Amino acid sequence: MPLRSEHVETAATQEESTITDYHAIDKKLLDKMAYDALVWSSLHGLVVGDKSIERSASIPGVGLVHAPFALLPTFFPESHWKQACELAPIFNELVDRVSLDGKFLQDSLSRTKKVDEFTSRLLDIHSKMLAINKKEDIRLGLHRSDYMLDEQTKSLLQIELNTISCSFAGLGSVVTDLHQNILSQYGKLLGLDSKRIPANPVVSQFSEALAKAWSEYNNPRAVIMIVVQPEERNMYDQHLLSVALRERYQVTTIRKTLAEIDQEGELVQDGTLSVNGQEIAVIYFRAGYAPLDYPSESEWKARLMMEQSSAVKCPSISYHLVGTKKIQQELAKPNVLDRFLENKEDISKLRECFAGLWSLDDSDIATKAIERPELFVMKPQREGGGNNIYGDGVRETLLKLQKAGSEEDASYILMQRIFPTISATLLMRNGYCHKDHAISELGIYGAYLRSKDKVIINDQSGYLMRTKISSSDEGGVVAGFAVLDSIYLT
Template sequence: MSQARLASCVPLPLENKVLVNVIEKAKDWALMHGVGMRDRKHFNKDVIQIAPFVLLPSPFPRTEFMKAVELQPVLNELMHKVAHDDQFLEQTLQNALQVDEFTKNLYDIWVKVRNEGITQSLCLGLFRSDYLMQRDGNKIKQVEFNTIASSFGAITSNLPAMFRYILRSMGYGDIIKNMPENRALSGLCAGIIEAYDLFGVPDSLVLFVVEEVSYNICDQRFHEFHITEARPDIMVIRKTLCEIYEETELNDKKQLLLEGKPVAVVYYRSGYEPAQYPSSREWDARLRVERSSAIKCPSIHYQLAGTKKVQQALAIPGALEKFMGAGASSGRVRDIFTGLYSLDFDEAGERALEMAIADAERFVLKPQREGGGNNLYGEDVREALLRMRHSRERAAYILMERILPPLVSGYVVRPGAPVPPPLTDLVSELGIFGVIIGTKDKIYSNRQVGHMLRTKLADANEGGVAAGLGALDSPYLLDM
């Protein structure tokens, strides 16, 4: 079956002279408004280049966009409840823990802190639920739910203004009304500020946990700039996990002290993949933060709730109803799930394994990892499953039915690439940001705060922008 196609917001292809002129304007706008990243190949702290972006906003059905927006608070609460259900997490992750050292290290910290007694019961979630449209009816299906380091809320908040400028400069100002505003940056930062105020200790700090080298610097710094502009009394400090190990301590109140001041909120923009824990020092730092009174974004159990194994377990009949009851909300959530299958050593796992080996193109093989570039597709799925067929390693993966979104024609603008770029077939992934603050028994805030659109070449499997695979975009809403 051929993939469906959506019409571009303006007639394509563009005449060459127009295209070159518009790209020059768009690049300058992007650089001057922080739609940028550092160059991975030729790293220089003094240099920012454009982040990859799509020249024109990509079409997206209005009804499906609004469905995703309206579902976000429901999903926030679901994941909050999942994270606070110790028995569900233990049962869901038990097989993966035997073969996935990274998830086991996170899990061990969680158990250790629970056994000691949790010092800070308040949690802050800055979440993002990601969707692709399925070609049969163009209905959204959930790709994953991100509970740690959900990126690009800051940069993508700027993109509607960039696209409005581009469309006006091309004489299409009448259609910009179909571009939704995006206030992800202010909404996400408001969550950090609200958590800070709930911590309630004057002169305390907000700590951003960052990588040794930050390529996606604009997206991170905009959060810091926005917080300090909105609340000059809040000091934001950036530290790596290794620096946290060396420079922080816990006092007798279990406050996390940095430079002699208590830390109110710890916001992770690192710590989501094994390479970010090269030694025991990083793990010790993570444990120290988790033992402290600081409000964590995310807490360790929020991060565990964001694993692919949990996503698959929630698709099992009856799982959603356990957390949400049997009402309309659980049906709305189940409607966005695609096929998700365990690869455990049981009857269901064997069935899933044989099904995928027989028709590998239908599936994606996903490990318990964030950050992009970790999934397997097509023939790689078959080869991996044949290799792991009798190995416990397979329990660290889930199997997901592949989503085939509609195509749209467009131009991807990349730093250093020849101009003009070719007109290519693209597919888009929608992310909806949410904020939740609460304890096991009480939710203080729960809301949807913005969106992002990430677009990639139709023949590319992965689409992470920070990993160099996708391009930033913004939705152009269609009434279909």
Template sequence: MAQARLASCVPLPVDHKTLVNVIEKAKDWALMHGVGMRDRKQFSKDAIQIAPFVLLPSPFPRTEFNKAVELQPILNELMHKVAHDDEFLQHTLQNALQVDEFTANLYDIWVKVRDEGISQSTSLGLFRSDYLLQQPQQNRIKQVEFNTIASSFGAITTYLPCMSRYILRQLGHGDLIKHMPENRALSGLCGGIIEAYDMYGVPSAVVLFVVEEVSYNICDQRFHEFEISEKRPDIQIFRKTLNEIYEETDLNDKKQLVLDGRPVAVVYYRSGYEPAQYPSQREWDARLRVERSNAIKCPSIHYQLAGTKKVQQALAAPGVLEKFMGPGGATSRVRDIFAGLYSLDFDENGERAVEMALADAERFVLKPQREGGGNNIYGPEIRDALTRMRHSRERAAYILMERILPPLVQGYVVRPGAPVPPPISDLVSELGIFGVIIGSKEKILHNKQVGHMLRTKLADANEGGVAAGLGALDSPYLLDL
């Protein structure tokens, strides 16, 4: 089936001379407003380059955008309840734990801390729910995944609409600006960290950002620090790797995580979501120390476990949403955004899913328990992977997901170092909605939707992670279809 198309907000192609001129302006705007990243090939702490971006805002149906915004607090609460249901997490992850060492290590920390007695019952979630439009279903949103750790690009994409509005004005289409929604993701996400800090209630406390050994996505991370510092000059922020946390922190007799002689109120993870970020036992020991402390974690270990693909698949099974949400309209609205999700466990359902995928691999995506992009398996490689894993317990660490076919839109992707102007390309866009939740098992104290991001990739690219170099930052242009 041919993919449907949505029309660009501006007639294409743009005149060559005009296009070259506006791209030059847009690149300068991006650099001067922090729409940038460090160069992976020629890394320098003294330089940033533009982050890949789409020149013109991409069309997105207004009704589906509003639906995603309205659903976010409902999804926040759902994932909060899932994270606090010990029995459900244990049952859902039991097969994956036997074959996925990384998830098993996280799970072991969770069990250890739970059995010792949890020192901090309050958790902070800065979540992001990602969607593609499903073309065969009248361009309705379908959830790709729900991110519970290191949900990125809330900061940079807060500035993207300003850049898109500037570009539209330069092209003589300032009248279109009214179709672009405001984005206050940075303020909302930082507001969650500040609120958690105040709940901790120790004036001398600090906030700790857990970061990679090398941070390429530095602008997105630093903007959070700058925003918090502007709003609350009294809050000091430290950036530390897991290894530095191992070397430089201690737990005192109050279960405070002590750094530089001061207690840590909030620990915000921008690292720690993939195996390569734990190269030795020291990093795992640091993670355990943080979890044992009374700092408010973003995310707590059970929030991170709730964000695994196995949990996403389990929630789509009959009756599971009702267990957490009860019957009613909200449950059916959430179920409506789920794509087909299938377990690959060694049972009747798992065997049926394997047969489906072997018969028509192009219909599906094979997903492991990983965040950060670049981990999924597509097309003929699914058949190869499942043939290899068919009789191995390794397959239980994956889920099978129906492949979503979004509509195409034509546009220009601007990349650092690429020829100008770029060619017109067929693109597809993925919408992310940010949410903030703070609470304990007994009570939710704060729950809201705070902003959005749009990430766009070439239509023939399987993965779309911007930090991984595969996608481009974008802004939605809302259409009344």
């Protein structure tokens, strides 16, 4: 039942029905929750650098603003939550298996290589590693598989599998803590139980995986290097992992851009990577996933040097390539999963979550997409928000590619458009609470660590919920499209 102002003082002692429409919450109560949430966020590091302040990306503590977040968690079916969690170890193993098949990666991306310079440069590094038979005895993957719940089919469908720079392990877990705190105070008034918000141990589990990879490297004097972008406003998300590594495992981390690694890095004859005189045990990429991260040859030299080294890469170049859109589309083809996995039940579980994925050289699908573009999403081989093509843009781009008659279509895939449930939500941005209607995307983190033939870690490691207004096609938080959220199990 909607809460009115006269109920606020007494509702805690009454049996109230669950608030399912957050827009029905009484304004006085809403204002109080928003105020408390902003105070809590400031006290617990739910912050990013303010893009309007010049030094906020380089000097800690300068120009802090709260990260955009949902004031209350989003309702999500427990059965689909369990399904997503069960998939994480299977996807972890799949990434590792596919990464070892260099020929599959090269062949699958061969057409894309001709028209996409960024993918071509990554494949060139991969080819050089194949040529020297470079083995990664210690393989570390920190992944995130993103899903939406399709309203029409009531199916959980995968959006994409991320194998590099999976962001918000830090701040995502902080938002979960925030929502548990808010419901511990106001849950009785709303008819909501904070225990229905799942625990989100991603910081502890990702830091444990990084620490164990560091331990497997077996040099206590070596450090973990986080590869970062030059102007990183989301650095506090990353620092939460660094602090956990230092406080729980006494592991030192350093932060370097690709350009700094080229300038300060040295590859010793035995394969050791040294940066500014410090030996590197583990390289954790929070940059290097997009063309803008490589403005010059200096950055590409750094990437090659790191790949040639004996340091543990998270991800290695082969893990990185497994996360490309084209490989996702190839794995969805009939019988391809059987090439990498033996367990038929695992294969069936993966297939169940695959959305429709097609190559643009499938003329029948291309024709359908031109006729009904609203049913498709066109995806380039890019990570980060703001790259996908929707609606009339799908038709226009396909017609343009057909007219050109080139192989540029190989730089895209077509994906079934998913239509998730729209719900009333409360978005916190710039200190204000905005009512809107929104859709949500669930990301499940996974950690995988293998040392030669021994699997040390293969776990589901927490989650990330991102919520955006339903009229927005893109979903990046840093890109400004979405807010951080958590889930309330129903």
